Amino acid sequence: MIFRRSYRRELFLYFLMVFVVFTTVISIIQYNREKEYKVSELKSMLNTYSDFVHSSIMHNNIGLDKDFSKLDSIKNLIPRHDIRITVTSLDGTVLYDSFYKNYSEMSNHLSRAEFQGALFYHTGSDIRQSATTKQDFYYYAKKYDNYFIRSAVVYSVNIRELLRVESLFWYVMAILFLVTSTVLLYVSDTVGKSILKLKDFAVKAARNENIELPVEFPNNELGEIGHQIVNIYSNLNKANIALSNEKDKLIHHIQISQEGIAIFSEFDEKILANNFFIQYMNLISDRQITNANQIHEIPEFEPIRKFKERFSTEHKHVTDKTLPVKRISISKNLRYFDVQCIIFHDKSYEIAINDVTQSVKQKKLKQEMTSNIAHELRTPVSSIKGYLETILSGKEIPVEKQRYFLEKATSQIERLSELIRDISVLTKIDESSELYQMEEIALKSVVGDVIENLHSHIVESKASVENKIKQNSKIKGNRALIFSIFQNLIENSLNYGGDNIAITIDEYMDDKHKVYVSVSDNGPGIEEEHQVRIFERFYRVDKGRNRETGGTGLGLAIVKNAVELHGSKINVKTRKGGGVEFLFTLNKVADIY
Numbered sequence: 001m002i003f004r005r006s007y008r009r010e011l012f013l014y015f016l017m018v019f020v021v022f023t024t025v026i027s028i029i030q031y032n033r034e035k036e037y038k039v040s041e042l043k044s045m046l047n048t049y050s051d052f053v054h055s056s057i058m059h060n061n062i063g064l065d066k067d068f069s070k071l072d073s074i075k076n077l078i079p080r081h082d083i084r085i086t087v088t089s090l091d092g093t094v095l096y097d098s099f100y101k102n103y104s105e106m107s108n109h110l111s112r113a114e115f116q117g118a119l120f121y122h123t124g125s126d127i128r129q130s131a132t133t134k135q136d137f138y139y140y141a142k143k144y145d146n147y148f149i150r151s152a153v154v155y156s157v158n159i160r161e162l163l164r165v166e167s168l169f170w171y172v173m174a175i176l177f178l179v180t181s182t183v184l185l186y187v188s189d190t191v192g193k194s195i196l197k198l199k200d201f202a203v204k205a206a207r208n209e210n211i212e213l214p215v216e217f218p219n220n221e222l223g224e225i226g227h228q229i230v231n232i233y234s235n236l237n238k239a240n241i242a243l244s245n246e247k248d249k250l251i252h253h254i255q256i257s258q259e260g261i262a263i264f265s266e267f268d269e270k271i272l273a274n275n276f277f278i279q280y281m282n283l284i285s286d287r288q289i290t291n292a293n294q295i296h297e298i299p300e301f302e303p304i305r306k307f308k309e310r311f312s313t314e315h316k317h318v319t320d321k322t323l324p325v326k327r328i329s330i331s332k333n334l335r336y337f338d339v340q341c342i343i344f345h346d347k348s349y350e351i352a353i354n355d356v357t358q359s360v361k362q363k364k365l366k367q368e369m370t371s372n373i374a375h376e377l378r379t380p381v382s383s384i385k386g387y388l389e390t391i392l393s394g395k396e397i398p399v400e401k402q403r404y405f406l407e408k409a410t411s412q413i414e415r416l417s418e419l420i421r422d423i424s425v426l427t428k429i430d431e432s433s434e435l436y437q438m439e440e441i442a443l444k445s446v447v448g449d450v451i452e453n454l455h456s457h458i459v460e461s462k463a464s465v466e467n468k469i470k471q472n473s474k475i476k477g478n479r480a481l482i483f484s485i486f487q488n489l490i491e492n493s494l495n496y497g498g499d500n501i502a503i504t505i506d507e508y509m510d511d512k513h514k515v516y517v518s519v520s521d522n523g524p525g526i527e528e529e530h531q532v533r534i535f536e537r538f539y540r541v542d543k544g545r546n547r548e549t550g551g552t553g554l555g556l557a558i559v560k561n562a563v564e565l566h567g568s569k570i571n572v573k574t575r576k577g578g579g580v581e582f583l584f585t586l587n588k589v590a591d592i593y
């Protein structure tokens, strides 16, 4: 409202100023025209009087006897009494003056402006103050054959008079002013509405306040401009909202990303950093890191710092479509990190830290595994080759001996196929664990199946096996892998426990979520120095013996990986009273994952 008042007042003041200037100019022009008109009117009047005086002089033959005093009576015939008549000879000597009786004493008049004009141009005029009356006179002199006749009259073009004369003009001007003001106020009001709406809109937009769209504007050009501005604003607003949504998504993505990500300004101030970034920086740094800005204090990041500085100090422009990227690998405290720095166009930059320990270790494991496999294959393959070459050597070998060699070769082939089976199980767990379908399993019956499967081996070893798993224990797992876990563990007890051992499969505890399983035997057990390593691939306590007895060295590695695939960990310990005990948990059905 304040705006509207000040806006209208201002508009009105400007209008008033223009109006006053306009009226003054018109008045000046009018005044001058009036003056000119008066002068020409006077001129013609005085000319008439001069001619009248001249004709009177001629008529009365005054010129001949030079008795100009007769003019007094003639002058009285002129209706206006304020008219002054002066007659001078052609040399300027005053011959008669109607105002001044002693005209013979008057000085020569030829030098006066009106006489000079009459002398050269036949008539002349001048406006000046009379020395006697102190009034302004309009003098008009005309040259005749023998004399000049000058008529004069008091001259005044009075402003007040003019105003009085032109009162109609002032009435018209006043009405014009009123009408124009009213129209102007009306126009200013409609224009003001558009401006006011635009102003309200601009103030709200600047304050980021809620603006109800669409904003209605009066139907005029300003309103059209207002509409366009509001359209531009709402488009901009939509774009802003979309942009901020994208930004939110990006920030959210960065926050939950497994990568450590931080974005820094050109001046190394942190703009954004996620938790992993700080966590990884702490794993790499020897000092405790609490702020992403400390990254440049960690010596391991020196190459990144140098790379980034090259762009800020050399005033290089990042104009390429492909942004400059620097990648380095950091290995610290048995962990491996890939670090990548990207410089953006505005010279802000992103540092991403990736923990690749797992994949590096996996790679190493695979390399080890490959060389181990080659090593493990070599023994059976070369003995099979030896047996077959002996048979095929052409030497006379008794049939029993040949049979003996073939049996040996067959058992090595069995070893080979066991090895290949175990390797493929391990590889499948390692690389395609998703192929193992999880289902509901009655644990006691799976263990029962394993015992049945190993029946001849159990009988042969005169072992006793007790399945103490609860009848109603239901777990969630992969049948084949669960079977393989118990098969490997029980078979190991049979293989390494010696004869007459007792094997117990026990569900020693359970809670809401888990079944706690123990597989134990009362055999010779495993020395503690070996216990920490028996889950490694191809690790054997007694290498020579095991190779001969046929273990692949992968049994417990399969068990460990299978248990881990079921979300648990396996531990080994020496059983009370001798023997070995393996402990692990399995998830109950309610805990399906």
Ligand code: ADP
Pocket (backbone or CB within 6 Å): 488, 492, 493, 494, 496, 497, 521, 523, 524, 525, 526, 534, 535, 539, 540, 541, 542, 546, 550, 551, 552, 553, 554, 555, 556, 557, 580
């Ligand atoms: P393998 O296929 O040779 O049996 P495993 O990985 O199954 O290999 O076992 C690793 C080693 O752990 C075996 O060589 C054996 O010496 C030892 N071991 C495993 N289970 C038992 C057990 N119940 N009693 C004694 N030693 C065992």
